[in-house]
Each structure stands twice: as C-alpha cells, then as structure tokens.
Amino acid sequence: MSALARKDEVDAAAGLRALAHELFPDLHPRGEIRWLVVAAHPDDETIGATWVLSRSDSASVLHVTDGAPHDRALWSPDAPDTREAYARLRAEEMRAALGLAGVGPERIHRLGFADQKACAALAELSLQVADVLAALRPDIVLVHPYEGGHPDHDAAAFAVRAASGLLARNRIAGPRIAEMTSYHRFEGQLRTGVFLPGGGKAAERVLGTEERALKTRMLRSFASQSRVLVPFGVQAERFRAAPAYDFTRPPHEGPLHYETLGWPMTGARWRELAGTALRELGLGESRWR
Template structure:
C-alpha cells in the first residue's frame, strides 16, 4: 500500500483550495480542525437560518461530496469539531489530538496552512500542527515531514492575495494542474455550494507548496493589519497569547514552532 498523505486544514474547503492536486494523486486523509460553523450567524454564508449545528452538518456534507471526487471515503475525512473562529483557544488540545492521529495513521507527509495572518483558525492550525510535530519528535517513531499549502493573506494595498505565499527563504514547489485535475478541482470547489461567493477568489490552475519554515508566533507575519484583524475576527496579540499558553501547557516552549 502506498504511503499516506495527511492534509490538516482549518475548515472544510481549505484542503481543496490548497492541496487538491495532491489529494487527486495520492492515497490521502484529511483532518478538519474546525466544523466550519461560527457561533455568529453573520459569519455563516449560505445557510445561517437553521442554526449552528445544522450549518456544521452542511459543511461536513459538502466536504464529503467534494473529497469523494478525490476518492476519499467518509472514514478518510476526520473532523475535530472545534467551533469555527475558536481554534486559537484550543491549540494545545488540538495538538494532542493531532499527535495521536499521526501516530495512528503514520503519514509520510503532512500538509497544512502557512502562518500568514489570513484567518485566525489558519494560523492556530499551523501552530497546532507544529506543536503536534514537536510532541512526536520526542517519541521513538519521530515526526513526519511537514509542508505548507497556500490559502490567503492581506496584501500591502489591503487587497486579499490568494494562491501565493508571503516571502520566505523556503523553496517553493509549483504544481500546474493538468486539464483533468483542473476539472476535478472545479467540481470539488463547486461541491462547497454554501461557500460559492468566498471560493470565487480561488483558481484551479496552479497550487504552491513549500517545506515548512521555522516560525515565531510572537512576530507578526507581515507589517500592518493582518486580514483577520481588518475583518474584526480577532487580534494578533490574542493569538500570540494563546500560542504561548499552549506551548507551556504542552511543555514545549519555543520548540513547538520549529
């Protein structure tokens, strides 16, 4: 059996945005850290009227339909159930769950978000995955390789930038999708019907990946307001404080982010 690829995404649809080309080519599993359903109804696109739990079920159903295009079964799509917009408050707990999952699944490669200030759940997921990897590095089995996928961040002019990384020293790999893969990715994106307006900003032609570089959760990803600060979803200071508390709770200190 070929080795497993594990994509760890903050929300249902992030895996398709960032790593559809890999999911379509490799034996894979996907972890969704949150259920995609915020407590604030104003943040629930295309399904706010029926309550948060119903919206979470909708997001799960859309994810299963999307990932079936990549031959993933329901058992391959694992939800940790954190409330959307609240992953930063659960970094330590998520790290422990992820470490246990990785020990069980034994993937050859983990792919997750870059730490870029686009969404607080993206950055919290990046931190939780790093922490899980640091926990695993202390065990006999060690930790798998870690790569990052793109999502979105705020550009210098305030516009949202999709599909590219903020500058770093890490080498990038650019994957151009072949016509069949592009069509499959478009079908995957279309399966997330509740997110149609948001997903219109993301293309299906190219994806970028890089080996995960070291990060510092006390250092802003870029100058100026982060996208989630501009949107009123939280502050970098609050996220950094949650990261410090998580590292202490896990007994990792700065080793959590390497």
C-alpha cells in the same frame, strides 16, 4: 482508487513521489508515501491540495473545525437555522467534494472545533493532532502556513508543529511538514494561491484541463461557500517545505488579514494564546521546522 489514479496510476504515483522529493530531497520512504492534509475548515483542503488528493489512493484529510462559527453574522446568507445544522451541511458538502477526488469517508477525520474557536484551545488541539499523527503515521503533512489570513489557519499551523514537538519529546518519529497555500494580506491586498515572501521556494504544480475541471466541480460542491470561494483559482497549486516559525511574533508587518474584517480575534491576542499553549505543553522552544 482516486479519480486521476484510475486514469493513470503509475503517473499519479510518480507525480506524488516527485513532489515529495522536491520538497524533501532526503526523504526515501520504502513504500507508498503517506500524506495527511490538515485543513482548518471544510473546503480548505480543496483550495490547497486537490493536486495531491486526486493522485493518492491513501491520503487522509483532517479537519480542525466543523466550518460553522457561533456568530451567525459569519454564516453564509442561505445557511440553515442552527449552528449544528450548518455544521452538518458543511460536512455533507465536504464529503461530496472529496468523493469526487476519490477520497472516501474512511480517510476523513474531524476534530470538531467550532469555526473561529480553534485558537482558544491550542494546547488541546495540539494534543489531539499528536494523537492523529501517532495513529496514521503519515510521511508528509500538508497544512496551512502561518500567515495571518484566518486565526483557524494559524491554529492548524501551530498545532501540527506543536504535535510534532510532542511526538519528538516522546521519541516518536514525526512527519515532514509541508505547506499548501491559502490566503493572506500582503502590501494591503488580499492574495490567494501564493505564499508570503521569505519562506523558501515553492513547488508549483500547474493543473491540466481535466484537473481544473475536477477542482472546479469540487469547489462547486461547497454551495454554501460560493461567495467566499470566488477569489480562488484552479490554474495551479503551490507547496513548500514548512519554514521555521516563531508563533509568538507576527507573521508579517502591518494588519493581519483577519484584523481587517472586524472579527473579535486580534493578532496580539492570538499570539498570547500561542504563548500560553506553549507553556501548557512544556514546549519552551517556539520555532519548529
């Protein structure tokens, strides 16, 4: 049983159901709502979805990457000597953090793409995500928005929608797609914990004292990422029903956040890869809800 559900199982379940109804008023599952959080990296699920994970006894987490880039310049200053060891450290930190929320290893799934490399294999990523969706059959998937904050975040957003399209083509009912916040650049500034404007109303959940303390402990479990996690607060989390995206167009005007960091990936190249993946998958329509 999850950390908060142990304290008040009824209130936890009611809170999850209320959020689901706020996001999708026409969703009426017969039993417990099945949630799946799709995160680009270990720690993204804690940043964006602690409120959900700490309340659900059945929510699962799917990590797209192992959190360890090939480029050592992008590693934490105190990272181990090899990429493989760094990936193992990221996994250990993630399991410790999720354990605090009551999410055991049996509910954690990993695809194992290298950090920064998910967008180079969008078609394969989408097929793997489709397999996970078909196996777990979640009612709601929580994933990153398409906002240009990180190329892996945008890859996760793409893959969930492409996977849903693949399931629909095979006449398999897919999940409702919702979004959790991460980060992006807006009006020249890094913003965390909020969505880009124009994507629909967000459902805000203010964290109580115990919830803030739990999220703080979870974030501290990611010791190797302590510098990266400084901008992220623990006061509230926001969710919304996923808007329709055209992944062949920029998410906003001006430079994307990752383009300002000197990384090799550019928005133009990312969109080119997305277009190629759409053709490979036979998904001619690039907009999905």
